[in-house]
Amino acid sequence: MPVLNAELRARIQTELAKYPTKRAATLPALHIAHDALRSVPPAAIEEIAELLELHPAEVFDTMSFYGFFRDDKRPLGKHRVWVCRSISCMLRGGEDLLAQLSRRLGVAPGGTSADGKVTLEFAECLGACEGAPCLLLDDECHMNQTEQSAAAMIDKL
Amino acid sequence: MPEFEPVLLARIDKPDSTSLAGYRADGGYEALKKALAMAPDDVTAIVKDSGLRGRGGAGFPAGVKWTFLPKNHPGPIYLCVNADESEPGTFNNRILMEQDPHQLLEGIAIACHAIRSRTAYLYLRYEYGRSFRVLDKAIRECYQAGLLGKNILGTSFNLDVYLHRGAGAYICGEETGLIESLEGKRAWPRIKPPFPAVEGLFGKPTIVNNVETLCCVTHVVSRGADWFKSIGVPPNLADKRDLGSYGPKLYCISGHVNRPCCVELPLGVTARQLIDEHGGGVWKWRRAKAVVPGGISMGFLSADELDTSLDFNGPLKAGCLGLGTAGVVVIDDQTSMVDVLANCCRFFAHESCGQCTPCREGTSWMKKILDRVRAGLGRLEDLDLLQEVAGSMGIIPGTTICGLADGAAWPVKNALTKFRAEFEEYIRSGRQSISASPELMAAH
Ligand SMILES: Cc1cc2nc3c(=O)[nH]c(=O)nc-3n(C[C@H](O)[C@H](O)[C@H](O)COP(=O)(O)O)c2cc1C
Numbered sequence: 001m002p003v004l005n006a007e008l009r010a011r012i013q014t015e016l017a018k019y020p021t022k023r024a025a026t027l028p029a030l031h032i033a034h035d036a037l038r039s040v041p042p043a044a045i046e047e048i049a050e051l052l053e054l055h056p057a058e059v060f061d062t063m064s065f066y067g068f069f070r071d072d073k074r075p076l077g078k079h080r081v082w083v084c085r086s087i088s089c090m091l092r093g094g095e096d097l098l099a100q101l102s103r104r105l106g107v108a109p110g111g112t113s114a115d116g117k118v119t120l121e122f123a124e125c126l127g128a129c130e131g132a133p134c135l136l137l138d139d140e141c142h143m144n145q146t147e148q149s150a151a152a153m154i155d156k157l
Numbered sequence: 158m159p160e161f162e163p164v165l166l167a168r169i170d171k172p173d174s175t176s177l178a179g180y181r182a183d184g185g186y187e188a189l190k191k192a193l194a195m196a197p198d199d200v201t202a203i204v205k206d207s208g209l210r211g212r213g214g215a216g217f218p219a220g221v222k223w224t225f226l227p228k229n230h231p232g233p234i235y236l237c238v239n240a241d242e243s244e245p246g247t248f249n250n251r252i253l254m255e256q257d258p259h260q261l262l263e264g265i266a267i268a269c270h271a272i273r274s275r276t277a278y279l280y281l282r283y284e285y286g287r288s289f290r291v292l293d294k295a296i297r298e299c300y301q302a303g304l305l306g307k308n309i310l311g312t313s314f315n316l317d318v319y320l321h322r323g324a325g326a327y328i329c330g331e332e333t334g335l336i337e338s339l340e341g342k343r344a345w346p347r348i349k350p351p352f353p354a355v356e357g358l359f360g361k362p363t364i365v366n367n368v369e370t371l372c373c374v375t376h377v378v379s380r381g382a383d384w385f386k387s388i389g390v391p392p393n394l395a396d397k398r399d400l401g402s403y404g405p406k407l408y409c410i411s412g413h414v415n416r417p418c419c420v421e422l423p424l425g426v427t428a429r430q431l432i433d434e435h436g437g438g439v440w441k442w443r444r445a446k447a448v449v450p451g452g453i454s455m456g457f458l459s460a461d462e463l464d465t466s467l468d469f470n471g472p473l474k475a476g477c478l479g480l481g482t483a484g485v486v487v488i489d490d491q492t493s494m495v496d497v498l499a500n501c502c503r504f505f506a507h508e509s510c511g512q513c514t515p516c517r518e519g520t521s522w523m524k525k526i527l528d529r530v531r532a533g534l535g536r537l538e539d540l541d542l543l544q545e546v547a548g549s550m551g552i553i554p555g556t557t558i559c560g561l562a563d564g565a566a567w568p569v570k571n572a573l574t575k576f577r578a579e580f581e582e583y584i585r586s587g588r589q590s591i592s593a594s595p596e597l598m599a600a601h
C-alpha cells in the first residue's frame with residue numbers, strides 16, 4: 001500500500017504541469033504530503049522521488065533544509081500554532097505569549113499537546129507586525145493576541 | 158505640504174477591493190492595454206525613465222535591471238515575483254496582495270510584456286495563507302476574463318502566472334536563494350556572477366522583482382515617468398552616483414507606537430514624522446530610544462537621528478546599511494538594547510543558510526556571546542569580540558556569498574557604536590535577563 005493515495009498523487013501530478021523540470025515540484029509535493037500525513041515519512045519521500053524522477057536523497061536533501069517539514073519521528077498534531085518571537089512581537093509581549101501557551105499546553109515549542117490537537121511552534125516574523133503580538137494558526141494569521149484570546153481560539157479547535 | 162493622496166493603497170479600504178469587477182470599475186487593466194499597444198522596449202524605457210528603484214531592499218533601478226537581459230534571446234525568459242517578505246518589521250507586500258491582488262497581477266503582466274516573458278512564478282512565503290487564497294482566486298478570474306493565458310486582451314501576448322509557496326525560510330527572499338528553492342533544491346544563494354538576468358531560473362534569463370516594485374510599475378505605465386518623478390526626493394546633483402528616491406513608498410510602522418500601521422507616503426519622510434504623524438506617537442507617553450529604519454538588517458537609528466530622511470540615502474548617512482524594506486520598528490526608552498540586539502542576532506543565527514563559514518559561525522557566535530551577556534556572565538571584552546565578528550562577515554568585507562551576513566552584522570555594529578555605554582553598564586551591573594542554561598555554562 002502506498003502512503004500517498006490516488007488523490008494526493010493526482011494533486012502532485014497537477015503541480016508538475018507548472019514547471020519545465022519535475023524537480024521544481026519538490027516543495028509543492030512535500031507540502032501536499034506533509035499537510036495530509038502530518039509528517040513526511042521515508043516511504044512518502046520515496047514515492048515523491050518516483051513521481052518526480054529523482055533520487056530519494058535529493059528529495060530528502062531539500063526537505064531537510066526547510067525546518068518546516070517534519071519526519072515521522074516528530075509528526076504534527078491536527079493543527080499547528082506558530083507564535084512570533086521576532087522584534088516587533090517581542091517588543092509587545094510575543095515571547096511571553098509563547099511561554100504562556102507553552103505552559104498551558106504543557107509542551108515546549110516544537111512539541112504537540114497530549115491530546116494530539118495542537119503542535120506549538122515559535123515563528124520568526126510572520127509579516128503581521130502591525131498586529132503584534134501575533135500568531136499563525138495553520139496558515140491564517142491572528143493579530144493582537146493575548147494568552148486568553150489565543151487559549152480561547154485553541155479551545156475551539 | 159498638502160496631504161499625499163495614496164496610489165498603491167488607494168483601493169484597499171473598498172469593500173470589493175479584491176475582485177476583478179471592482180478593479181476594472183476603477184480603471185484596472187487599462188495600463189496593461191496601454192502597455193500591450195507599445196513595443197516591449199518602450200515600456201522598459203518608461204520604467205527606466207521613472208527612476209523606479211526596487212522596493213525589496215537593495216534599491217536597484219528596475220528598468221535598468223530589465224535591460225540586462227540578453228538581446229534577441231530565444232526564450233524562455235522568466236519573471237520571479239519576490240513575495241517571500243520575511244524581513245522582521247516588514248508587512249507591506251502582504252497588504253498589497255491581500256487587499257488589491259489585481260494591481261499586482263497587472264504589474265506582473267506589464268513587466269512580462271516588457272521583458273518578453275511568458276511565464277511568471279510568484280514565490281510566496283508559506284505563512285501568507287490569506288494572500289495565497291486571494292491571489293489564487295484573482296488569477297482564476299484573470300484566466301476567465303482573458304487577462305492571463307493565451308492572446309491576452311486580443312493581442313498576441315501570452316502569459317501564465319503560477320503561485321509557488323515557500324516553506325518558512327528567510328533566505329528564500331534572497332533572489333538566487335529564491336531561484337534555487339523554486340527549482341526544488343535547498344535555498345542556497347548562488348555565487349554571482351552570473352546574475353539572474355543572464356542565467357537565472359532553470360538556467361534561463363530571469364528577472365526577480367519585489368511585489369511593491371511591480372505594483373509601482375502599473376502606475377508608472379498608466380501615469381507616466383514624469384508623474385513618478387514628481388514624487389519623492391531628486392538626486393543630489395553633486396553626487397554622480399545618487400540615483401534619487403522617486404515615487405511613493407509603503408512604510409511599515411510597528412513596535413512601541415500607539416498605532417502600528419502601514420502608510421503610503423512620498424519617499425523621504427523622516428522617522429520622527431512617521432512616529433508622530435502616522436504611528437500615533439511612542440506608546441505609554443515614553444520616548445524613542447532607537448528606531449530600526451527598514452527591517453532589522455539595516456541596523457538602528459539613535460534618538461538623535463530621528464530626523465533622518467527615510468529615502469535611499471538618509472539611513473546610509475546615519476551609518477545604517479540602507480533604507481532596506483522601510484519597515485520601521487520603534488523601540489522605547491524602557492527597553493534594553495541588549496535584549497533587542499540579542500533578538501536580532503537570534504533571528505540571523507536561525508536563518509543563516511550555512512554555506513559560508515563567516516556567516517554560519519559568526520551569526521551563531523554573536524548569538525551565543527549575547528546569551529552569555531544576558532545571563533549575567535558578560536565581560537567587557539565581549540563587546541570587542543562582537544565587533545570583530547560583525548566586521549568580518551558579509552559581502553562588504555568580501556567573505557560571504559550573500560547579503561544576509563551584512564544584515565546580521567549591521568545591527569551589531571550600530572548597537573555597539575551608538576549604544577555602547579548601555580552595553581557596558583549592563584555587563585558591569587552583572588544583571589541578567591535570561592537564566593544561565595547548563596549548556597551555556599559548559600560552552601566556556
Ligand atoms: C537575506 C536576504 C533576504 C531578502 N529577502 C527579500 C524579500 O523577502 N523580498 C524581496 O523582495 N527581496 C528580498 N531580498 C532582496 C532580493 O535579493 C532582491 O534584491 C529583490 O527581490 C529584487 O527586487 P526589487 O529590485 O524589485 O527590489 C533579500 C535579500 C537578502 C540578501
Ligand code: SF4
Pocket residue numbers: 328345346508509510511512513514516517557558559560561562
Ligand atoms: S551569507 Fe549566510 S545566508 Fe548568505 S549564502 Fe552565505 S551562509 Fe548563506
Ligand code: FES
Pocket residue numbers: 084085086087088089090124125126127128129132134245246247
Ligand atoms: S515581528 Fe512578529 S509579525 Fe513581524
